[in-house]
Amino acid sequence: MVDKPAGMVVHPAPGNWSGTLVNALMGRGGDLSKEGDPERAGMVHRLDKETSGLLIVAKTDRAHRVLSSAIAARRVVRRYAVMIWGHLSSDSLTIDKPIARDPRDRKRMAIVNKGRPAKTDVTRLARFDAGDLLRAHLHSGRTHQIRVHLASIGHPVMGDDVYGGGGGRRVAGLPPKRHFLHAAWLAFDHPVTGKPLDFRSPLPEDLRRALATIAGEHALPAGVDPLVALRFYE
16 A cells, blocks of 8 residues: 655656656565556556555555456445535535546546446535535546546536646645645455455645635644544545
């Protein structure tokens, strides 16, 4: 398990051949699975560059296959903390819309009728003047899924320049090129022993500051874990 900081690319690709998470892990000399593309050694799934939080890394090929199958079968709990522009129409909803490359811009993803199935459950944890703090639960793992799904209902992720939430950066006091999306909770069975595993990552400091800015006079006291206080892990 790795807790990735925002701003780090997960694996080498055109424009980012060095300084990636895979480069860092390989530089440490530890074992990584060799399943699939060599540039993605050990990576069972991915996070966007500006998304922080938890990633599963496999050390052996067998573990990689078991964990990949578990994700495909939806036996891995993946939940994200996300702040959106505006307010949901209800406290919880499911977004079930297919996603594919945007035919007008290959660097973006979009809702496309013939795209791959994608489903995201979202639950409101707190409502502020500028937007809602949500828990997003992935049933599938398409590229940019949470960001695209939320933008499709008119509530982009705060700070997301690509999908319409970039204006929220000033409101939230977010750093440049940072959106409010954090992979905070992963739960799955160990690929060898079958033992239940539960990993939790608190909001990083930049998102804690942004949350306090958005909350204003309703901000939580210093030292209080906002995800625990707002019942994210329930």
